[in-house]
Amino acid sequence: MAKSKSKSERVNDNAELSDNVDASMAPRLIGKPQSRLSALFESKRLGWAALAIALILPFIIATPYTLNVMTNAAIFVLLAAGLNIVVGYCGLLDLGYVAFMAVGAYTAGIIAKSFELPLFFTIPAVLIMTVLAGLIIGTPTLRLRSDYLAIVTLGFGEMIRLTANNLAITGGTGGIYGIPGLQVFGIELQDPVRFYYVCVAIVSVFVLAAARLGKSRLGRAWRFVREDEDAAEAMGIHTYKVKLMAYIFGAFWGGMGGVLFAAHLSAVSPHSFVFLQSALVLMAVVLGGMGNMRGVVLGAIAITLLPEMLRNFSDYRYLVFGILLVVVMVFRPQGLWPSRAYEPERGFEGTKRSRARAAAKGQTS
C-alpha cells in the first residue's frame, strides 16, 4: 500500500514538470496506470501468461499446418523483438532487417553443412558474422542523419540478397538444401512439436533479454537518443556508440532469427529475403507500438496470423498494410500499444544503495 501511495505522489510531482515538456514527444503517461484495465495491460504476469499460452497451444491444436504457422509466428516474434531494439528503442529506421536474418541463416547453413555440425554450434560464427555486417553498415551511416541509415539499410538488404544470388558458396538462386536440424546431445529436435518448443524457448529468452536491455542503462540511453539526440549528446551520452550498439544488438537478434529459420525449413534461398519481409517486420514493430516489447510481440503474431486468415483477400492485403502504416502514423504515431514509459525518479531520494551509503556515512561522521 505504501508503495503505491508514493507512486501516486510522483504523479503529482510530474504534473508540474510536464509544462515544459512537448506533449507530443514526451512519454504519454507518467506514473502509475490509471484504470484497472490498463493496470492489467501493464502487469508483469502478462509475459508469463503469453508464454503459458504459447506452451499450451500445441496440446489444443496440433495439426502440422497450425504448428508450422505457430513456429513461423515464434520466429517472427524474435525478428520483431530485434528490430524493436533498433527502431523502437533507439529510433533508427532499418529497412533491410532481413539482411541480418539472411546473414545468420546462410552462415549457419553453410557451416553446418560443410562441417556437419549441429546448428547450435554455428551460433558463435553467426554472432561474429552479424556483428561484422552490423559494423559495415553502421559505422559509416550512423554518423549521418537518420534518413541516410534508412535508405542505406534498404540498399544493404538488396545487396545481401543479390550477393547470395550470385555467389557459388551460397548456392545461387537455388540456395542451400539439406541443412542438418537442431540437435542437442544426440537428441533429435526436428520433430515439429519439439521444434516448436525449442523455438518458443529460444524466442522467449531473446524477447526477455531485449526487454531487459530496454530497461538497462544502455536502454535509457537509447530512448534518450530517440527522443532528442542533441540533448542526449549534450548530457554526455556518446550517441554514435550508443546507436551502434543498438544496431549491433538488432543485427544479432536478426541473425538468430535466421538460424531458427534455416533450421525450420532446412533450406535457405534468396527468395526468402526480399524487401517485403523487412517491411513486414517493420510493420509488426510499428503497429504493435514502438518501444513496447509486449505490443511488438502481439504485432508480430498478428502480422503472421492475419495473412493466413485473409487468404481470400491476398491481392489486397499488402495494399491494406501500406495504407494501415500511413493511417497509424497520421493518427496514432505511437502504435496501437505504446510503451508507458515512466522512469523511476532517482533525484532526491536516490537509489536504495546510495541511501544506504548515505546512512552509513551519516553514522560515521
Add this chain to the structure above:
Amino acid sequence: MVQLLWNGLFVGSFYALVALGYTMVYGIIKLLNFAHGDVYMLGAFIGFVALSGLGAIPGSLSLVALAIVMLISMTLTGFAGVLIERVAYRPLRGSPRLAVLITAVGVSFALEYGVSAIFGPNPRVFPVRLSNEGATMFGARFSFAQIALMVIALLLMFGLDTYVRRTSTGRAMRAIALDPKASLLMGINVNSVITRTFFIGSALAGAAGVMAGAYYGNINFLMGFIIGLKAFTAAVIGGIGNIRGAMLGGLLLGLLEAFGSQWFGGQWRDVFSFAVLILILTLRPTGILGGRVTERV
C-alpha cells in the same frame, strides 16, 4: 569504350530525372520520399494505359504518340505526388522524423501493391516499341530512339534548372530550402510552393517512367524499387538537396554502373552501385556539389 560511355550516360539520364525529384523534396522539406521510385512506376503504368487507349500507332508516329502520352503521364503523376503530399506527409510535418519515414514506406507499399492489385503481379508489355535503327559512330551504336529520349531528358533538366533559377517560384523554393520559417515570415506561401515541388518532382519521375517503359519494353509493379534506390544514390553522389548535383550524380552513376558491370559482370551491377553509395557516405557524405551542412539545434 565509347559504347560503354554512351550506354552509361543514357541510363544515367533516367537516374538523373528520378534523382531530381528526390533531391528537390529533400532540399525543401528534408523528407526522404521513399515513394518517389513508385511514382516512377506509376508513370510507366499510366503511360501503358494511355498508349493502350490510343490504339494502334504507326511506327513513324510512335515518337509523337510517346511525347503526348508522356505529357499526360507527367500531369497525372504530378497530381499523384501532390495527393500523396497532402494525405500522407502534410499531416506529419513537424512530427518526429521516424514517423515521417515510416509513412513514406507505407505510401510506397500502398502504391506498389495498389498497382499490383489493379494490373496483376506479372510484367506488362509496353504497347510501343521503339525502333532499333541508329547510326554507328566511333565504333559504338547510337540508336535514334536513345538519342531522342536523351534529348527529352536533357530538355526537361534544363527546363527545371532555369525554372528554379529564374522564376519567382524557383526563388521561393530556394528560400524555403535555406530557412522555411523565415520564408514564411517573408510572405512566401510555403505550402503552395511545397505542393508545386512535389508536382514537378513527381512529373519528372513520371516522364522517366514512360521513357523507361518505352525503351525497355516491359513494366512491373516493383520496377520503382531499385530505381528509387539508384536515384537516391545519384542524389547523394551529387550532394543531396542540390539540383545540378542530382543531374551530375545521375549521369556519373550511370557511367560507374556501365563500367562496373563491364569489370565485374552484369549480375553484380546493383551490388556495385550500393557499394558506391556506402563508399560515398563514408568518404564524402555531402556529395560532390553539396556544401557543408551544419545541423542546427
